[in-house]
Amino acid sequence: MTQTQAQTTGTTPQTPEAQGLTIAEVRLTPILVADPPLLNTQGVHQPYTPRLIIEVVTEGGTTGIGETYGDTKYLDLARPLAEKLPGHSVTDLNGLFTLADEVAVDASRVENSVDVGGLRGVQTADKLRLSIVSGFEVACLDAWGKAAGLPVHALLGGKVRDRVEYSAYLFYRWAEHPDGVACEPDDWDAAVDPAGVVAQAERFARDYGFTSFKLKGGVFEPDQEIAAIRALAERFPGQPMRLDPNGAWSVPTSLHVAEELRDVLEYLEDPTSGTPGMAEVAGSAGVPLATNMCVTTFGEIREAFTKGAVQVVLSDHHYWGGLRNTRELAAICRTFGVGLSMHSNTHLGISLAAMTHVAATVPNLDYACDSHYPWQTEDVITERLTFRDGRLDVPDAPGLGVELDRERLAVLHQRWLDDDGTMRDRDDAAAMRVADPDWVTPAIPRW
Ligand SMILES: O=C([O-])C(=O)C[C@H](O)[C@@H](O)C(=O)[O-]
Ligand SMILES: [Mg+2]
Secondary structure, eight states: OOHHHHHHHTOOOOOTTTTTOBEEEEEEEEEEEEOOOBEETTEEOOSEEEEEEEEEEETTSOEEEEEEEOSHHHHHHHHHHHHHOTTSBTTOHHHHHHHHHTSOOOGGGSOSSBOTTTTOSBOOHHHHHHHHHHHHHHHHHHHHHHHHTOBHHHHTTOOSOSEEEBOEEEEOBOSSOOTTOOOOOOSOOOBOSHHHHHHHHHHHHHHHOOOOEEEEOSSSOHHHHHHHHHHHHHHSTTSOEEEEOTTBSOHHHHHHHHHHHTTTEEEEEOOBSSHHHHHHHHHHHSSOEEESSSOOSGGGHHHHHHTTOOSEEEEOHHHHTSHHHHHHHHHHHHHHTOEEEEOOOSOOHHHHHHHHHHHHHOTTOOSOBOOOGGGOOOOSBSSOOOOBTTEEEOOOSSBTSOOBOHHHHHHHHHHHHHSOSSSSSOOHHHHHHHHOTTOOOOOSSOO
């Protein structure tokens, strides 16, 4: 609105400064969150996993919250970025990226080309930065929304659905962490065979109403995992199934699994590692391939899409750089006729709320989203989000619609302070060595 228009209509343009939206303070709180002994191809989850909680406080007194990875390499980037934010507006989301570009990434953090700890594809300086920016972006959107009285989805252009569907994220798991390991036990049974996986799925279906099922594979011989999916398909006929070995199979093994499960799989997720191998599998698998490993950055899209290597991208606002970047990814997928689903790592309610807000705004979110949330017995929000019929209601309260529980935050931060460093960086292979001292991260392809 121009000055003249403002005078005619009798309103005064309000700058973000005048509205108190300038950032006065940023608080970073690393925490350790209880995690069950979930198995994947690299090992087993540690009993505690690091997360970072970000609070952005405006001059107007509004606090916005965000959540992202909390390993040391992320904290090392979050701290200098946090120092740069005071004086900037929570509405200046593009400016956040410029500020983040000024934060140098320690080259030793990116020398391995693959993020082995997180099974999340390449590890570049940009991707590390984006993983941090996303947490700040969510905190800024939350503060902005709270100050304006608008839900985050409205700041993203508005929701196109009122509920977001999630899938059951099944894991092979032990009942407990190894003897003598400090942990927070849960009440889930072991699941190391088809019967255990089916029992786990039944509980997910009963308690949360999920109707599609993803099994984290790459743990046992492929034929055992084929048997588990077959058992699931028999127990839940006609319901969508997914299997994700995190790139652990060769091309021939991937094609064998595809052949055996073609009739029941909604998609096969990262059967083999790398875009060329995925393209080879995609060429004759007869089942769509999904990925959160070979397309995890904008730079990887062109090769994968032009080679037809993936039919579904699993977005993840954490490493794609936030909720707005997730929408950009969605637009690119839409343009290329590639499907979109959502990836998840161990996360708490702040991130689940953020995932739900952005998912609500994306027209082409074609599949139920992944979420680890049901595995998390701890949280830092005052009221846990509840799945009904496998779905979450999209919050319409201002901001993300969740509130920080400061007491719980303090307890989980104290656990991080008390840790001797063992748990502060996720390392599934090291956690596995506690049970099996000879364990080394398996070379890929494992089968
Ligand atoms: O879909 C995926 O590849 C993942 O969720 C990666 C995660 O790290 C998962 O494998 C896990 O938590 O063990
Ligand atoms: Mg995956």
